[in-house]
Amino acid sequence: MSSLVKCPHCGLRPREEFTIRGEVATPRPDAGADEALWFDHVYLRDNPRGEHREYWHHSGGCRRWLVLTRNTLTHETSDVVDASTLKLGERA
Amino acid sequence: MRDYPLENRGAFPPHVAAGAGASISLAPVKGGFVIHLLGDAKSDEAALKKALAKIAPELGADVRKSAPNQWFWVGDADVSSDRLTEIQAGLPSQFALADQTHGRVRMRLSGPSSRTVLAKGTMVDLSADLFAIGQSAMTQIGHIGAMITRIEDDSFELIVLRSFAGSLWDELNHMAAEFR
Missing domain, CATH: 3.30.1360.120 (Probable tRNA modification gtpase trme; domain 1)
Incomplete structure (x- = not known):
């Protein structure tokens, strides 16, 4: 298992320096959306086999929120970006 | 900014100096200041150092990056809260200071x-x-x-x-x- 994470700000750091928040949820539903949609958004989580996107907080280093793409089978982390960059990109 | 005098008391237990042959020594750094510097997303470290050297040449511009756009500014002098207010006023508005000496x-x-x-x-x-x-x-x-x-x-x-x-x-x- 790879326990090193390449923080975009600090470089290679051990997993112990991070706090894991969990899956990057789908975009927030509209305020008036159906209750089932909200239930899904708030409570239901996927448990994929393979690529998974998760929020990780570099609590023992730069204290930035990161979005990490991790393979749940091999624990390989393919892509790590600062969460603030998501606002500019695919998740408005 | 602090508006009360700090009582400077060591954070460390009394310690014994290392023996003459020791290849290691651990010592507290007494006095001085630690100031947290925060910038906006467009802050530039080189420009910050230049600004600090200009505003407070007596303090040295030893800034240590702690996170993106955040630094610890460290030095051995004692800085009064009035002096700190002056420095903040002289800095470009994208930077904020927070005294962390305590x-x-x-x-x-x-x-x-x-x-x-x-x-x-x-x-x-x-x-x-x-x-x-x-x-x-x-x-x-x-x-x-x-x-x-x-x-x-x-x-x-x-x-x-x-x-x-x-x-x-x-x-x-x-x-x-x-x-x-």
């Missing part, structure tokens, strides 16, 4: 074995080609968050939250015991 303390680990001792607690690679003199890293030593800065080839300065200082001090003494 909350973060410095200690120095020196000697030929200092790198080996630190390697027991942190996984940051401290070899000279990757971690040059003047370079800093915000990391953990064991479970305690600390900033490591290389001061000389064989000397490191650690900045740690005051309430964790005693604990880190004890831990480092344990880690260094074999070299004393």
